[in-house]
Amino acid sequence: MSRYGPSCVDTIVIGAGPAGLATADVLSERGHRVLLLDEQIAPGGQIGRRAASSTGFERWPWPERYGITAPGRPRANSGRDGRENAFAALERPTVHYAPGSTVIDAVADDAGVRITWQQASTIDPSGHATGTHVHRVTLEPLDSNPEIRTATLDPSLPVRPLADTRAAALVLATGATERPLVFPGHTLPGILTAGALQALLKQAALVPAAGGLVLAGQGPLLLLVAEQVSRAGGRVEALLWTGPHGAYLRALPGLLRAGFAEPDLVREGARLLVSLRRRGIPLIDRIDALRAHGRERVERVTGRARGRSFAFDCGVLGIHDGVLPNTQLVRLLGLTLARDPITQDLVPRCDATGASSATRVWIAGDGGGIGGAPLAVLRGRLAGLAVHRSLTGPDRQLDERIMILARQVTSRRRARTWVDRSHPPLRIDRFADERTTLCRCEAVTLGEVRAAIAAGASGPNRIKTFTRCGMGTCQGRYCHEPLDRLLRQSTGEDRPQWLRVRPPLKPVLAIDYLAADSAGESTHDPMSEPSSLTRERAAAGTAPDDARSTES
Amino acid sequence: MPAYRSDLPFVPAADRAAREHDTVSFEVDGEVLVARRGETIATALLRHGRLAFGPHPVTREPVGPLCLMGSCFGCLCEIDGRPGSQACLEVVRDGLIVRTRIDT
Numbered sequence: 001m002s003r004y005g006p007s008c009v010d011t012i013v014i015g016a017g018p019a020g021l022a023t024a025d026v027l028s029e030r031g032h033r034v035l036l037l038d039e040q041i042a043p044g045g046q047i048g049r050r051a052a053s054s055t056g057f058e059r060w061p062w063p064e065r066y067g068i069t070a071p072g073r074p075r076a077n078s079g080r081d082g083r084e085n086a087f088a089a090l091e092r093p094t095v096h097y098a099p100g101s102t103v104i105d106a107v108a109d110d111a112g113v114r115i116t117w118q119q120a121s122t123i124d125p126s127g128h129a130t131g132t133h134v135h136r137v138t139l140e141p142l143d144s145n146p147e148i149r150t151a152t153l154d155p156s157l158p159v160r161p162l163a164d165t166r167a168a169a170l171v172l173a174t175g176a177t178e179r180p181l182v183f184p185g186h187t188l189p190g191i192l193t194a195g196a197l198q199a200l201l202k203q204a205a206l207v208p209a210a211g212g213l214v215l216a217g218q219g220p221l222l223l224l225v226a227e228q229v230s231r232a233g234g235r236v237e238a239l240l241w242t243g244p245h246g247a248y249l250r251a252l253p254g255l256l257r258a259g260f261a262e263p264d265l266v267r268e269g270a271r272l273l274v275s276l277r278r279r280g281i282p283l284i285d286r287i288d289a290l291r292a293h294g295r296e297r298v299e300r301v302t303g304r305a306r307g308r309s310f311a312f313d314c315g316v317l318g319i320h321d322g323v324l325p326n327t328q329l330v331r332l333l334g335l336t337l338a339r340d341p342i343t344q345d346l347v348p349r350c351d352a353t354g355a356s357s358a359t360r361v362w363i364a365g366d367g368g369g370i371g372g373a374p375l376a377v378l379r380g381r382l383a384g385l386a387v388h389r390s391l392t393g394p395d396r397q398l399d400e401r402i403m404i405l406a407r408q409v410t411s412r413r414r415a416r417t418w419v420d421r422s423h424p425p426l427r428i429d430r431f432a433d434e435r436t437t438l439c440r441c442e443a444v445t446l447g448e449v450r451a452a453i454a455a456g457a458s459g460p461n462r463i464k465t466f467t468r469c470g471m472g473t474c475q476g477r478y479c480h481e482p483l484d485r486l487l488r489q490s491t492g493e494d495r496p497q498w499l500r501v502r503p504p505l506k507p508v509l510a511i512d513y514l515a516a517d518s519a520g521e522s523t524h525d526p527m528s529e530p531s532s533l534t535r536e537r538a539a540a541g542t543a544p545d546d547a548r549s550t551e552s
Numbered sequence: 553m554p555a556y557r558s559d560l561p562f563v564p565a566a567d568r569a570a571r572e573h574d575t576v577s578f579e580v581d582g583e584v585l586v587a588r589r590g591e592t593i594a595t596a597l598l599r600h601g602r603l604a605f606g607p608h609p610v611t612r613e614p615v616g617p618l619c620l621m622g623s624c625f626g627c628l629c630e631i632d633g634r635p636g637s638q639a640c641l642e643v644v645r646d647g648l649i650v651r652t653r654i655d656t
Binding site: 039040041046051052100102177178187188189190191192193195196199200201203204205206207208209210212232233234296297315316326440441442443472473474477478506507509 | 566589598610636
């Protein structure tokens with residue numbers, strides 16, 4: 001990890017998961033300086049999630065013990081597990097890794113890209129808890145600022161991310177979020193996503209108490225969570241599989257193809273199914289109705305499967321309906337999205353190397369379309385090579401490597417499509433009724449959104465204006481996809497259109513935001529003691545600015 | 553090693569490493585809680601059986617964390633005086649003062 005601040009870096013990588021770490025590795029290996037921003041408290045992304053420690057991160061025993069392997073590609077001279085150190089980039093002096101860093105604003109225009117981010121004090125790498133700081137990063141066009149790449153870091157400087165950092169390329173490696181499973185009662189406390197159950201295991205070594213866990217939904221991750229929780233001493237009372245009947249059969253030709261291209265993936269799936277059967281976890285499929293009950297928290301889940309009713313008491317209900325690219329930053333930057341031909345999900349448009357619709361912006365890993373962790377490592381490396389090429393110019397050997405890697409990534413992604421084919425997203429009203437919440441933050445129901453559509457709200461942004469759906473604190477992170485699904489399924493309209501994203505991306509204190517602005521090129525040191533103004537803690541500016549909304 | 557109650561929705565995994573760990577103590581709504589060093593504030597609250605972090609600002613019904621990865625905003629708390637902070641994105645540390653979602 002860098003011990004000096006990056007007043008100028010070659011590349012900013014957002015996200016320290018498998019893709020972002022691989023990009024940072026490739027670039028730093030070639031001498032480029034990288035600012036690696038990550039929102040989480042420790043590197044590794046969701047798959048490599050671990051507890052934080054004073055040395056930056058803890059080598060958590062769980063990954064190996066519970067089959068949660070760190071991402072990496074096999075290399076002959078690597079550690080005993082035959083995998084390269086996925087965290088190699090963090091040890092290079094040219095990489096400045098900033099955990100707990102949340103991007104709150106980003107603008108892309110002719111002048112370049114400008115990013116504003118804040119780093120929480122509790123995970124300040126310097127170890128001094130002094131308050132949250134807001135920083136600005138400017139990504140300037142390379143040609144207008146030739147000195148950017150030649151500026152040198154002063155090793156005598158202490159750790160001090162400057163208020164205004166400049167860079168020449170931006171790589172978004174923001175990963176995936178889970179597709180919400182929408183059903184009556186889904187907002188009750190005690191209902192957590194499959195990813196949240198993994199987070200509890202990987203970061204806090206917690207499992208649901210015996211007799212208390214029911215899982216509902218579909219997708220490989222749900223099976224993996226059932227297996228991991230069981231191995232860690234937990235017990236799954238029932239697995240309620242919501243996948244459409246016959247989907248596996250229809251996806252069989254793809255599965256056979258995948259068997260050749262991605263044998264590890266298919267073997268892992270088969271292993272999970274065998275393991276769940278051996279553990280005797282009751283699997284209930286062909287579900288027509290699903291509902292969670294409880295007063296203060298989830299207490300019971302009921303439904304109907306194969307024409308018969310079922311009911312389970314539960315203290316924790318784990319839900320999952322597949323994963324989606326996290327496009328929050330992509331939409332804020334105004335990059336172009338397109339529909340995935342199989343899932344119909346909105347996916348950033350990018351070429352085989354991850355180059356987005358904006359120059360100098362690349363997208364690596366699941367954030368550019370779901371491919372999984374092993375592929376995210378390759379896509380991260382590919383984006384790294386492409387950025388390297390853009391910084392140093394074309395080179396025959398480099399171009400060849402990029403081409404080979406791009407071809408490999410494309411064919412492996414194609415092979416993986418059987419996963420999407422065998423787990424098609426559910427119709428939004430499969431379990432939900434008119435009173436079911438669609439937008440958690442603003443408590444907007446499915447019925448209210450339907451009424452808005454009937455009244456002429458023709459797109460997601462109009463529905464937002466009519467109903468406040470997507471206008472709450474999460475800024476549509478959760479409801480943008482169910483809203484899109486509802487709109488497509490009730491109007492038949494499937495051209496790509498999406499909820500606009502407004503700054504700030506995450507809550508930020510107005511006073512911190514303004515302080516960063518006024519800092520500009522001054523010598524303001526954000527790592528020093530916070531100003532008295534910061535201590536006064538002005539009201540949080542959490543709501544997106546929708547006054548600027550100009551629906552057309 | 554802290555004592556665990558058996559009526560909690562989450563328990564330590566069946567492994568010595570899960571039970572033996574350094575602890576930190578912090579304050580939540582005036583109550584002192586013991587957490588595992590290196591975990592987030594959100595998992596520390598779940599560890600103590602707090603599934604709900606406060607009333608929903610619109611419906612007044614209880615809300616709790618859903619995703620634990622920074623997306624759902626179900627874990628919003630006031631952390632060391634900073635309102636609107638996501639408890640799943642901050643490491644728990646000694647002496648931290650947390651107020652769960654304030655009824656406004």
